[in-house]
Amino acid sequence: MxxxxxxxxxxxxxxxxxxxxxxxxxxxxxxxxxNPDTLVVGDYYKKGKSINLEVGKVKTAQKLGMRFALQLKGNELIIKPTGIEKIFPLLNINFIHPTLEERDFYLALTPDGNGYFRHQFDHEISGKWKLTLSPFEGHWKIQDTISLPQSDFIDLVPNPIKAQ
The missing domain is CATH 1.20.5 (Single alpha-helices involved in coiled-coils or other helix-helix interfaces)
Structure with a gap:
């Protein structure tokens, strides 16, 4: 059977x-x-040309000796120039989240009486961020990847842009 x-x-x-x-x-x-990937770039040639322009801005920041220190304690962000005497009327700061585009934000800060740039957030900022500092004119740029919050000041110096 x-x-x-x-x-x-x-x-x-x-x-x-x-x-x-x-x-x-x-x-x-x-x-x-x-869930499409928002980080994919359509026109690679134009993106490559713009990266070359950005490298020139970083090199300009290196030549000018631009250095800053950043601290985020509580919800207060403090950015202070270090090692440079120049006073900036406005500092553009871009916070770019590595994976979530909707969390990106931009600040335009003016200095206080001490020459420090301060901002009070209404909510907690934490995690890993790609940070870009540039003046109002945009002729130099400092770019770094940081983790927030930072109770101690961390140095922001112009380093060559790494491959994306």
Whole structure:
């Protein structure tokens, strides 16, 4: 007497493996199409040319000896010039989150009486950020990756831009 096919464990193994692959493929397709990557750049040539311009701004900051120190204690951000005598009327600061574009933000700060740039946040800022400092004119730039909050001052110096 022959037993039915569905009573054989090897038959189920033969059916379950391809079925699992199909389900995983459909799930991957759905995830990929509902959460597109916002970090992909369409025009690589223009992006490459703009990176070369940015490298020139970093080199200008190096030549001018631009150095700053940053602290975020509580919800107060303090950025102070270090090692330079120049006073800046306005400092542009971009905070770029490494993965979530909607968390990016921009500050334009003016100095207080001590020449420090201060900002009070209404909520806690934490995590890893790509930080960019530049003057109002935009002829130099300092760029670094930092982790916040920072109870001690950390140095921001113009380092060459790393490959993206």
């Amino acid at each position: 022959k037993s039915s096919w569905y009573r054989e464990p090897w038959a189920w193994l033969v059916f379950i493996l391809p079925f699992t692959a199909v389900v995983a493929g459909i799930a991957t397709y759905i995830i990929a199409n509902t």
